[in-house]
Amino acid sequence: xxxxxxxxxxxxxxxxxxxxxxxxxxxxxxxxxxxxxxxxxxxxxxxxxxxxxxxxxxxxxxxxxxxxxxxxxxxxxxxxxxxxxxxxxxxxxxxxxxxxxxxxxxxxxxxx
Amino acid sequence: xxxxxxxxxxxxxxxxxxxxxxxxxxxxxxxxxxxxxxxxxxxxxxxxxxxxxxxxxxxxxxxxxxxxxxxxxxxxxxxxxxxxxxxxxxxxxxxxxxxxxxxxxxxxxxxxx
Numbered sequence: 001x002x003x004x005x006x007x008x009x010x011x012x013x014x015x016x017x018x019x020x021x022x023x024x025x026x027x028x029x030x031x032x033x034x035x036x037x038x039x040x041x042x043x044x045x046x047x048x049x050x051x052x053x054x055x056x057x058x059x060x061x062x063x064x065x066x067x068x069x070x071x072x073x074x075x076x077x078x079x080x081x082x083x084x085x086x087x088x089x090x091x092x093x094x095x096x097x098x099x100x101x102x103x104x105x106x107x108x109x110x111x112x
Numbered sequence: 113x114x115x116x117x118x119x120x121x122x123x124x125x126x127x128x129x130x131x132x133x134x135x136x137x138x139x140x141x142x143x144x145x146x147x148x149x150x151x152x153x154x155x156x157x158x159x160x161x162x163x164x165x166x167x168x169x170x171x172x173x174x175x176x177x178x179x180x181x182x183x184x185x186x187x188x189x190x191x192x193x194x195x196x197x198x199x200x201x202x203x204x205x206x207x208x209x210x211x212x213x214x215x216x217x218x219x220x221x222x223x224x225x
Contacts (some may be wrong), residue, residue, distance in 0.1 A: 004155075004156075023145070031211065033213070035215070039193075041217065041218075042201040042202060042215050042216060042217035042218045043156075043202065043215040043218075044215075045212060045213070045214060045215075048211055048212050054210070055211070056212055091155055091156065093156075095211075099211060100146060100161055101160055102158065103148070103156040103157070103158075104155050105154055105155040106154075106155050
């Protein structure tokens with residue numbers, strides 16, 4: 001059973017471009033979470049999704065950020081018109097309906 | 113709102129000595145408490161959890177944590193530190209289930225040979 005898969009591992013974008021981060025949850029996991037880790041900081045919750053539903057997006061910036069978890073395929077975190085302050089490690093985690101979360105290795109986004 | 117605090121940014125301990133990484137949580141219902149470890153340029157690895165039952169929880173790599181309700185603490189401990197334990201440790205809490213886990217700011221553990 002493969003773990004949580006995130007790709008790409010590293011992503012470089014110029015200011016103003018779009019960044020798309022992908023997360024494939026562990027088999028059998030129906031819950032996906034996205035966290036952001038800024039340099040020298042802890043993890044900040046961004047959004048919690050179940051298949052085709054956003055359950056809690058209280059940690060998502062109001063503009064430019066969006067997330068989805070379609071019926072088929074990976075969960076996507078999309079950042080439009082990236083700025084330097086978006087540079088961070090973005091971690092995805094998945095869990096079954098009642099169990100602890102398992103994390104992917106993260107996508108490190110660098111905005112130049 | 114749920115929250116968790118890790119009062120120490122860094123903990124230094126000599127190899128072979130016992131280690132403690134501190135964590136306290138805000139009170140609201142029955143918390144689920146977790147410890148995760150992050151090695152450099154890696155994702156988070158689950159170490160252990162407390163849901164209910166025995167206050168002393170044993171986890172991976174010889175780590176354990178003690179749930180103390182009166183002090184609202186969940187400190188991570190290990191009897192004998194290894195250099196390979198050097199990493200960033202995160203305490204986390206959720207209420208009413210596993211969803212929306214809130215993380216502390218992390219404590220960097222440095223084990224000195």
